[in-house]
Every structure is written in C-alpha cells, then in structure tokens.
Amino acid sequence: MTHPVDVHVGKRVRHRRWLIGMTQQQLAEQVGIKFQQIQKYETGANRVSASRLWDIADALDVPVSFFFEGLQGDEKPEDSKTTLPADLMADKEALDLVRSYYAIPENQRRRLFELARVLSDVA
Structure with missing residues (x-):
C-alpha cells in the first residue's frame, strides 16, 4: 500500500x-x-x-x-482574493503556461507579468 x-x-x-x-x-x-x-x-x-x-x-x-511543499500542515493562509485549485501543479495547462512564460525573454516576461497583475486587479 x-x-x-x-x-x-x-x-x-x-x-x-x-x-x-x-x-x-x-x-x-x-x-x-x-x-x-x-x-x-x-x-x-x-x-x-x-x-x-x-x-x-x-x-x-x-x-x-x-x-x-504542500503537505498537510504546510499550508499558508488563503488569500481571500485568490481562488486557486488545490493542486495547481497537477494542471497540465498551468504547467504549459508556466513553461511558456519562462521561454519569453526576461524584459518581455516582466511586462507580461505587470499586465497580468493589472488585469487581475480589475477582475
């Protein structure tokens, strides 16, 4: 077992x-x-x-x-604005997104990050 x-x-x-x-x-x-x-x-x-x-x-x-990381007892308090799946790393789409994000040149990646942050604040 x-x-x-x-x-x-x-x-x-x-x-x-x-x-x-x-x-x-x-x-x-x-x-x-x-x-x-x-x-x-x-x-x-x-x-x-x-x-x-x-x-x-x-x-x-x-x-x-x-x-x-993520084992029971290792959880951090939930951010009330964020609703994430319990196991984000189990989501293949999320992993593909992260892999694609890190393939972007650093200066453009930073701008994309700032855009995502602004869009998430609006929602």
Whole structure:
C-alpha cells in the first residue's frame, strides 16, 4: 500500500520534471537509474530514499524541501482574493503556461507579468 507522503513526493518529482521539459529517461540517466524506477517514484509505488531524493533534487535544480511543499500542515493562509485549485501543479495547462512564460525573454516576461497583475486587479 502506498503512503500519502510517497505519492506527494512522486507528484512533485513529476511536476518539476514536466515544468522543465525533462523526460523520465533523461532524469533517470542523470540520477543513474532506469526510467522505470522514475515511473515508480512518480506514482508513489516505490519510496524514494534520502540519497536518491538528493540526487533527483540536484538533477531537477530544486532544494530537497521542494518535494515536501504542500503537505498537510504546510499550508499558508488563503488569500481571500485568490481562488486557486488545490493542486495547481497537477494542471497540465498551468504547467504549459508556466513553461511558456519562462521561454519569453526576461524584459518581455516582466511586462507580461505587470499586465497580468493589472488585469487581475480589475477582475
């Protein structure tokens, strides 16, 4: 039986991998394991050891703590103006939007950000 923390960590691995456009095979090669093992980690079928999680964090360029963000007890007070889905990173469209956003040159990205901020204040 899978443990909820293992499932959460696996989802965070998958979401970060998707966000940076990395395949399971590429991640597996960087970590030195088979891609099937990455699949098992991402579904929570296999528990990720501390040293393996360290390697995965390094390959995905995030701190180890990234994989535990959003666990129960780690929630921040809700902003009354914002209504976000419980698991925003599970939304493929949101991930595609973020990936596209970071593909825009920095000066244009900043202007787009300011436009989005102004539009959201109007709504």
